[in-house]
Amino acid sequence: MLIMDIGNSRIKWRSIGQQASQVRSEVYQQERISEQLAEWFDKIESLTQVVVCSVAASEVNSRVKRFFEAQNVNIDFTTVSQKKAGVSNGYKNVVQLGVDRWVAMVSAYNKYQTAVCVIDAGTALTVDVVDNQGYHLGGLIMPGLNLMQQSLLSGTAGINDVTQSSLLLADNTADAVSAGCVQLLIAGIRPLIERIESQYDLNLVSVVTGGDAELLVEQAGCGLILEKWLILDGLEQFFVKNS
Numbered sequence: 001m002l003i004m005d006i007g008n009s010r011i012k013w014r015s016i017g018q019q020a021s022q023v024r025s026e027v028y029q030q031e032r033i034s035e036q037l038a039e040w041f042d043k044i045e046s047l048t049q050v051v052v053c054s055v056a057a058s059e060v061n062s063r064v065k066r067f068f069e070a071q072n073v074n075i076d077f078t079t080v081s082q083k084k085a086g087v088s089n090g091y092k093n094v095v096q097l098g099v100d101r102w103v104a105m106v107s108a109y110n111k112y113q114t115a116v117c118v119i120d121a122g123t124a125l126t127v128d129v130v131d132n133q134g135y136h137l138g139g140l141i142m143p144g145l146n147l148m149q150q151s152l153l154s155g156t157a158g159i160n161d162v163t164q165s166s167l168l169l170a171d172n173t174a175d176a177v178s179a180g181c182v183q184l185l186i187a188g189i190r191p192l193i194e195r196i197e198s199q200y201d202l203n204l205v206s207v208v209t210g211g212d213a214e215l216l217v218e219q220a221g222c223g224l225i226l227e228k229w230l231i232l233d234g235l236e237q238f239f240v241k242n243s
Helices: 030-040 058-070 098-113 144-156 173-200 215-219 230-239
Strands: 002-006 010-015 024-027 049-054 076-077 116-121 124-130 136-143 205-209
Touching: 002 058, 002 098, 010 230, 024 030, 030 058, 049 058, 049 098, 049 230, 058 076, 098 116, 098 124, 098 230, 116 173, 116 215, 124 173, 124 215, 136 144, 144 173, 173 215, 205 215, 205 230
Parallel strands: 002 049, 049 076, 116 205
Antiparallel strands: 002 010, 010 024, 116 124, 124 136
């Protein structure tokens, strides 16, 4: 069996069961996704089922579905529900909650068995809070690092490039854009968590997942816990049928 996390820019997967494997992560292109899948899964004779958590465009999901079904592989796309594994969905309209956020919350709450703040640092940066009783109090969505940087590139004359810098102060424009976005993001995380803890009277375990998770945890230095494969872990434990 294969479990798969499809984001806005990357696909991450690993096999579970007797042929368990390490996580593989690849950047995908919507127009080439069928070709890329054929390259990545050129030997799938023993594969019978794929369980997917996807926030990708419907066309991407359709192509992924067609690819595996053509190989006689059953594919199941995870959906959001009112309640799962002790976690209650706090959205007024349950299905509006992103499935990646839902899987991450279920995974984190069950791992730590206490109130959690789940930060997914991907294309968008999302924050979700679950209290001690497993109730989702709500969340926030804001631009991730790449979106911040791209907004400057597209909306500001004279800025043509960015780097991967996380300096406190930069001596060139490319580094200044990158470092500025990093510093803006990390400067807001700790105060935000503290405000939530104060207003809701919680002592939160704060976990970070997503493509920029390692950078955020490294730079923030405020007790954040890196959970790099939180969504895949949650899929395997709570969303695979008969688990």
